[in-house]
Amino acid sequence: MATRLSRPRSIQNTNVGIIKQFPEQAQAATSALLCRQGVWRTWSVRLLPASRARIDLRELKSCALVCKMWYRVLHGDENSEVWRSLAARSLAEEALRTDILCNVPTYKGKVRAFQHAFSTNDCSRNVYIKKNGFTLHRNPIAQSTDGARTKIGFSEGRHAWEVWWEGPLGTVAVIGIATKRAPMQCQGYVALLGSDDQSWGWNLVDNNLLHNGEVNGSFPQCNNAPKYQIGERIRVILDMEDKTLAFERGYEFLGVAFRGLPKTCLYPAVSAVYGNTEVTLVYLGKPLDG
The missing domain is CATH 2.60.120.920 (SPRY domain)
Incomplete structure (x- = not known):
């Protein structure tokens, strides 16, 4: 069963109007707050497969902009569980199973290839x-x-x-x-x-x-x-x-x-x-x- 992630009260009380007007800034601010409050530990690499239904590539990029830990995760090992999970969710099974992507060795590269298809x-x-x-x-x-x-x-x-x-x-x-x-x-x-x-x-x-x-x-x-x-x-x-x-x-x-x-x-x-x-x-x- 997927782990349910609860948001800190300070995030729940964020002004809805500001979020609607500045969605990208609000996402980055939320990511920063999550990191400062230690919630990134809940979103750790080990738990990502269970919570991947809630986390997409754009959210991970926002986290990487404000959190050194996530920056290292996303820009370090291109075959990490993060990229493996995103590839499994984003790409068709045929693309991963056949030789279509045989010249793209990493899971990060496979996700990127799909974005450029x-x-x-x-x-x-x-x-x-x-x-x-x-x-x-x-x-x-x-x-x-x-x-x-x-x-x-x-x-x-x-x-x-x-x-x-x-x-x-x-x-x-x-x-x-x-x-x-x-x-x-x-x-x-x-x-x-x-x-x-x-x-x-x-x-x-x-x-x-x-x-x-x-x-x-x-x-x-x-x-x-x-x-x-x-x-x-x-x-x-x-x-x-x-x-x-x-x-x-x-x-x-x-x-x-x-x-x-x-x-x-x-x-x-x-x-x-x-x-x-x-x-x-x-x-x-x-x-x-x-």
């Missing part, structure tokens, strides 16, 4: 995100190109994610990045990602780089570049400091595909045309150098 609210009406939370399924709709963006975009820092097709590519299969303004559906079978100035893409079918409706050359820049194989994981590396987008295949760095990216929020994205094909995207975090 495809958005169910920012994709074509002809696709849906499967129950595992990471895989896009395109319905067999004729004369339509359909895409999806992730939940979170990036305007700074360095980021890596991997993408792979789990079905036929069709005539066009594009991976890359897009702004919030880029369309995620259009008529016909076209390279939607890269069709305007709001997106940049690599078509895995013909190895062309696409932006602003134009072909920016072939990629990778080598003779007889190998064709993409279904199930092969492609790593995408976005560097918002250098304003570049690069790709890796396996352990091979394929090179920088795009330079001079704008200083705006850019989202990992894909576009597909083949009916019933599936695409999986997993955020990896900061890329490893070397």
